[in-house]
Amino acid sequence: MSATHFDIAIQGGGPVGLACAAWCLQKFPEAKIALLDRNPVEDADLAAADSRGIALSHGSKLLLDTINAWPTECANIHRVHVSQAGRFGRALMTREELKQDALGHIIRYRDIHLTLRKALRAIETKSPNFVWKHLDAQADTSNIQAKCVVHAEGGLFKTQDWVESGRDYEQSALVGLVEVENAAPYQAWERFTSEGPLAVLPSHYGPNILNLVWCGNPSSSQARLALSDVEFLKSLQAEFGSRIGQFLKIQDRRLYELGLNYRKEITQGNAVWIGNAAQTLHPVAGQGLNLGLRDAYLLAEKLSALFSKPEDQKTPLAIENTLQDYAQSRKADRSATIGLTDFMARIFTSNLFPIVVGRGLALSALQWLPSVKTAIARQMMFGRR
Numbered sequence: 001m002s003a004t005h006f007d008i009a010i011q012g013g014g015p016v017g018l019a020c021a022a023w024c025l026q027k028f029p030e031a032k033i034a035l036l037d038r039n040p041v042e043d044a045d046l047a048a049a050d051s052r053g054i055a056l057s058h059g060s061k062l063l064l065d066t067i068n069a070w071p072t073e074c075a076n077i078h079r080v081h082v083s084q085a086g087r088f089g090r091a092l093m094t095r096e097e098l099k100q101d102a103l104g105h106i107i108r109y110r111d112i113h114l115t116l117r118k119a120l121r122a123i124e125t126k127s128p129n130f131v132w133k134h135l136d137a138q139a140d141t142s143n144i145q146a147k148c149v150v151h152a153e154g155g156l157f158k159t160q161d162w163v164e165s166g167r168d169y170e171q172s173a174l175v176g177l178v179e180v181e182n183a184a185p186y187q188a189w190e191r192f193t194s195e196g197p198l199a200v201l202p203s204h205y206g207p208n209i210l211n212l213v214w215c216g217n218p219s220s221s222q223a224r225l226a227l228s229d230v231e232f233l234k235s236l237q238a239e240f241g242s243r244i245g246q247f248l249k250i251q252d253r254r255l256y257e258l259g260l261n262y263r264k265e266i267t268q269g270n271a272v273w274i275g276n277a278a279q280t281l282h283p284v285a286g287q288g289l290n291l292g293l294r295d296a297y298l299l300a301e302k303l304s305a306l307f308s309k310p311e312d313q314k315t316p317l318a319i320e321n322t323l324q325d326y327a328q329s330r331k332a333d334r335s336a337t338i339g340l341t342d343f344m345a346r347i348f349t350s351n352l353f354p355i356v357v358g359r360g361l362a363l364s365a366l367q368w369l370p371s372v373k374t375a376i377a378r379q380m381m382f383g384r385r
């Protein structure tokens, strides 16, 4: 094998690309894989990177545990309180109802990223044919040839250089860390406001420091970003109410544009798209990375099974068939997760009177129909199998 010829090239060293490389190598250590990573070589250079809190499901924890990639700094969710601002209807989900240790876990993006890098480095020591290439943005990769190309370039809505199917919700998410007076430990709050969902989620810093994800229309979000801390806290208090006492402090405010962008076809010839490179979701249901990790795990299973076969069986046709088989096996989970997220993003933002009333009824019904609540929670925790 020349240094530039590989069985698999993975483009993108974000959480999904890293996890895919790690699972492929764990299942088949001899795999000839190149990971093309545009992030800095040194972890220290990522220490100040993206600190937004990400909700990972119990299913994702089980997957990441298989490669020792579960971050130590993590906050568990035991209860989720869902309500709508100024209207009737609320629902409470608890870990006891679902018979789980936790309903989910909140971890900073950069901790997930750094822990996966560490896990892959450990696996790399036992993987003689793995090459982890750190490239700068202008690097020419045309000399790197691979039988199969995995696209894991990720990206955020409106920053992606492809647009296929989807929806612009005309919303932005303002995220930050907020200190409050009196929060119940392990509790997450999701409140639907006239402009979009407002989530207040636990953090590993302690019960009174919470992750804020406040979705609103782009102009109000931009205006909120520019407010002084005092004015910002005042307007947050007005929108959220006093369930967790006074909002005392806000730090690290950042803005993200939100929308749905997904590929109808996730394979083409010897190429396959996973994670945000395949679908970018609204964060209302906290599903983007959870779905991406399931993509990565399943693809790794299929690719390692194929590439551990004798050389003469790794034909272009066998690769194409394997990728099509992968796409088929992801269909139900992808469409359920994309559909549920899109539904929630739209239904919980509309101000049309019948929808407002219907939404209140739906939340109340959810409260009194434990089987429906459990089914939705299970889809969010484990995806469709």
Ligand SMILES: Cc1cc2nc3c(=O)[nH]c(=O)nc-3n(C[C@H](O)[C@H](O)[C@H](O)COP(=O)(O)OP(=O)(O)OC[C@H]3O[C@@H](n4cnc5c(N)ncnc54)[C@H](O)[C@@H]3O)c2cc1C
Pocket: 011, 012, 013, 014, 015, 016, 017, 036, 037, 038, 039, 052, 053, 054, 055, 056, 152, 153, 154, 155, 156, 173, 175, 213, 256, 274, 275, 276, 277, 283, 285, 286, 287, 288, 289, 290, 291, 292
């Ligand atoms: C505000 C907000 C809140 C969210 N909350 C949640 C949540 O609670 N739960 C959840 O599951 N998900 C959440 N998400 C979604 C989650 O962040 C993404 O689904 C996840 O980051 C996707 O991972 P990825 O590796 O596919 O892509 P990315 O995280 O975008 O990583 C892709 C990597 O590829 C690199 N890259 C780009 N182009 C190239 C190239 N040409 N060659 C090589 N490398 C390249 C990038 O530098 C990056 O490092 C949220 C998103 C937002 C915006």
